[in-house]
Amino acid sequence: MDVPMRIALVAPLAEAVPPKFYGGTERVVWWLAEELVRQGHRVVLFASAESDTGAELIACAPQSLRLAGIRDHLGSTLAMLREARRRAAQFDIIHFHVDLLPHALFHDLSHKCLVTLHGRLDLPDALPLYQAYPEMPLVSISNAQRRPMPPCINWLATIPHGLRSRGCSFNPNGGGYLAFLGRISPEKRPDRAIEIAKRAGLPLKIAAKVDAADMVYFKTEIEPLLDHPLIDFIGEIGDSQKAEFLGRASALLFPIDWPEPFGLVMIEAMSAGTPVIGWPNGSVPEVVTDGVSGLIVNSIEAAAKAVHQARCMDRHEVRAEFERRFTVERMAGAYLAAYRLLLARADAPSSLIAPSGASEPMPEVWEEDVAERIGSTINELVTES
């Protein structure tokens, strides 16, 4: 192993790390923390007190905010960031998973800070922030996620999420049903999933929660479609049931209608050996290798054909693609390379230091030069698709 690093991970307080129910970001932070600890790094996790980690935990809220009924997370998050700031000198790297505030509070420490952006970036709301604090190094979770952003951003890398391969059991056989997993909402297009299943004549199981915000949509648009012998709405399922639910499916339907920044459920399906049928929006064409780990389609008709094709796909190949690209080991490796790149930049002679504000993209030769010096390659940092 290389020299151990002192790494702070700053998680959202919305859910525990790992989350007790939903919470994609907190789950990714948990996997990353556990893997960095396993590799011998000194990791300090800023998170809610209910978290359960091999890292040193700095409890920044007595309970996860969502379960505590706290609706506005700003006050608690700012209090956590003051604590992180107080201890900043103890760390080589401070890695944030809370989207906007670190820019304003840590911009003067941006030589050792990075922010992984976990959300969609196509809304105008946060743009003024990115323009006002252009020095903060950012990590995108797909290349598609970056597309709407202005040119001033100091991108450090694209690092796709990774899953613990131990936790996801491979099912070599798959089942006879199509799966839809997640949340009922207009942009997830459960209506398309239902139409695909009916068109293809294959059973569909929908395991999804319905948030209060989407109840009207569910009642008016989706519930009337459920009364059909092929459609089985099983409601919300827990984390422990997911692997079996996905593993027994013949394909995961992902007919989304929005710029999904990553889509953890796609790699969860792949880890079970289940191919993904997805629309080419957001991250989908990067996560799904068309013809290997799934099929990318553009219409209900194409999807209804693809679900039959998917049943003939080699589930071992789907799993192998997951292991090549989406394990937590790979994600942690990419983050470690990003941390080292950041520190090498800070140590580089001033002629090599990027201009303050980093309004120009870093010249590639420079990145390669530094990457060579620090014994890794920039290719490790970016998704290959």
Add this chain to the structure above:
Amino acid sequence: MDVPMRIALVAPLAEAVPPKFYGGTERVVWWLAEELVRQGHRVVLFASAESDTGAELIACAPQSLRLAGIRDHLGSTLAMLREARRRAAQFDIIHFHVDLLPHALFHDLSHKCLVTLHGRLDLPDALPLYQAYPEMPLVSISNAQRRPMPPCINWLATIPHGLRSRGCSFNPNGGGYLAFLGRISPEKRPDRAIEIAKRAGLPLKIAAKVDAADMVYFKTEIEPLLDHPLIDFIGEIGDSQKAEFLGRASALLFPIDWPEPFGLVMIEAMSAGTPVIGWPNGSVPEVVTDGVSGLIVNSIEAAAKAVHQARCMDRHEVRAEFERRFTVERMAGAYLAAYRLLLARADAPSSLIAPSGASEPMPEVWEEDVAERIGSTINELVTES
């Protein structure tokens, strides 16, 4: 006049200053800015570009965020605060009207910063922030507003809002109807207002907007009560119609069921000479002088009697009470005294300086001592009720 000060006022970006429609905070900031400028101070206003002010305007958003359809104001506000931070050395005082973020971004400049808290403080959401950044000097807009706050707060003063007396025309006669003005929502209790009017046999005019969030409440709880010869629902009215609407009323009904932090509409009514019938929640007992500028009641029955009593109250006395306590001149004077107190604290010999964190309430003798030195009295700073 005393020595002119260089004062930054940092307004919310939600609405223009002054607001084109609703927006109590932006209206108060506007009145304050205009009055400070009139008194010869150098005022710089951080606000949206649509603002219209005698101060120097630093435009921090091209349009008010609400009218621009921006739902998450965090990014724009953080960008504004970076600009304020960049210019911080230009000001003697930086006075914030955005609730939580200045604590985190300006705590190291707290010797010349203050935050007026415009919202309710009885929710637990922001408590961790106040505890993490206890040094920031805060102004409450009523004493009741402070009640739920922890003891660590560095309170500087309670300063009730003030209105421009020019803009509000006094009506010595009043009219024959009861008025309800503002927003239809469960905590404003329009249902109580309707019941009071029916019980008293007096006509009620309701001038109120219905937000999307309250539409179900309006449709199910309020609309069925409107079909009555005494009740007249006239919907949303503009700022220019308010003075006439209030001036022609015999009383304003304010039967609230929540801890109102101030309640501008009460002093708007008083400026027109119209007494206020209010429930003793939140700021009401501080704003309404019982028997002089209105009547405080605890039940529908008491209110139904009070509305008859109110018609015999001296409207000149109501207006006089407004002029004694709630003009913009008085508000600006109280803020200037608070600014001077803050600067005197910063200049005081270290033995007088409050402990960092200010976890103990400031000893009163100290405050009086400093106040004497700077030629004002602390009594000017606090509401008298």
